[in-house]
Amino acid sequence: MDNAATAARTAPAAVVVGIDGPSGTGKSSTSRAVAAKLGLRYLDTGAQYRAITWWMLANGIDVDDPAAVAAAAGKPDIVSGTDPAAPAITVDGADASGPIRTREVTAAVSAVSAVPAVRTRLTGLQRSIAAAAPVGIVVEGRDIGTTVLPDADLKIFLTASPEARAARRSGELKGKEAVGLAATAAALAKRDAADSGRSTSPLAKAADAVEVDTTELTLEQVIECVVTLIEEKRGA
Numbered sequence: 001m002d003n004a005a006t007a008a009r010t011a012p013a014a015v016v017v018g019i020d021g022p023s024g025t026g027k028s029s030t031s032r033a034v035a036a037k038l039g040l041r042y043l044d045t046g047a048q049y050r051a052i053t054w055w056m057l058a059n060g061i062d063v064d065d066p067a068a069v070a071a072a073a074g075k076p077d078i079v080s081g082t083d084p085a086a087p088a089i090t091v092d093g094a095d096a097s098g099p100i101r102t103r104e105v106t107a108a109v110s111a112v113s114a115v116p117a118v119r120t121r122l123t124g125l126q127r128s129i130a131a132a133a134p135v136g137i138v139v140e141g142r143d144i145g146t147t148v149l150p151d152a153d154l155k156i157f158l159t160a161s162p163e164a165r166a167a168r169r170s171g172e173l174k175g176k177e178a179v180g181l182a183a184t185a186a187a188l189a190k191r192d193a194a195d196s197g198r199s200t201s202p203l204a205k206a207a208d209a210v211e212v213d214t215t216e217l218t219l220e221q222v223i224e225c226v227v228t229l230i231e232e233k234r235g236a
């Protein structure tokens with residue numbers, strides 16, 4: 001048997017995994033950890049929507065004017081790294097990983113990501129990144145299973161109670177900014193409603209996605225659950 005045939009027999013098959021769900025359900029933490037454990041690449045599509053939003057704000061585009069957002073959607077050059085150990089994102093060559101997490105970007109991102117021209121551009125970018133990952137990839141977002149990668153090998157939809165999600169996010173913000181639990185819960189509910197209610201590829205569970213309610217699970221338990229689902233798929 002030649003070397004290529006031996007490698008094909010021993011290397012695990014590439015697997016494409018889409019993980020969707022609302023904010024605070026554990027998508028990023030789970031996706032990164034699972035990708036690192038299984039030697040897969042990792043893509044945070046929310047970071048890309050945040051990056052384009054940050055660029056719009058920094059360039060004086062009125063984010064509440066869909067026509068202005070659409071006209072500018074092709075301008076910024078967004079590059080995402082896919083190493084789960086060191087997720088990276090640059091806009092026009094500059095590191096954007098810090099600025100995309102500000103409260104201003106969080107408040108504007110749903111409006112920008114509802115604009116079809118923005119979605120078309122980023123969906124194309126996401127598909128080309130996934131296609132360029134021969135070992136396989138875990139892609140997380142809101143519309144991965146329904147729109148970006150409808151043929152993914154495995155689709156997972158994470159949920160958690162609004163209370164658990166707000167407590168997790170509020171815990172993250174503590175020390176950074178004085179944001180109370182009630183304000184965090186209200187901001188999450190507003191973003192959920194906008195993301196689920198937009199007409200172009202809204203946040204939704206794909207019909208063939210496995211739903212995992214993480215409310216009563218530790219992060220380690222969620223990671224284990226997803227690793228098991230992937231291993232079952234690979235073994236099938």
Ligand SMILES: Nc1ncnc2c1ncn2[C@@H]1O[C@H](COP(=O)(O)OP(=O)(O)O)[C@@H](O)[C@H]1O
Pocket residue numbers: 021022023024025026027028029030168169172214217218219220222
């Ligand atoms: N099952 C869990 N139990 C407790 N905390 C969790 C759990 N999953 C994630 N977290 C924490 O909740 C916060 C939000 O998680 P994150 O992965 O960023 O969610 P998402 O990407 O869905 O918005 C993080 O601080 C993370 O460590």
Ligand SMILES: Nc1ccn([C@H]2C[C@H](O)[C@@H](COP(=O)(O)OP(=O)(O)O)O2)c(=O)n1
Pocket residue numbers: 022023024028045046047049050109110113114140141142143144191195
């Ligand atoms: N595939 C995706 C990913 C994110 N978005 C939009 C909607 C989300 O509110 C924002 C930010 O996503 P992100 O995953 O960073 O949000 P959180 O980490 O949950 O706060 O981007 C989207 O429309 N489609």
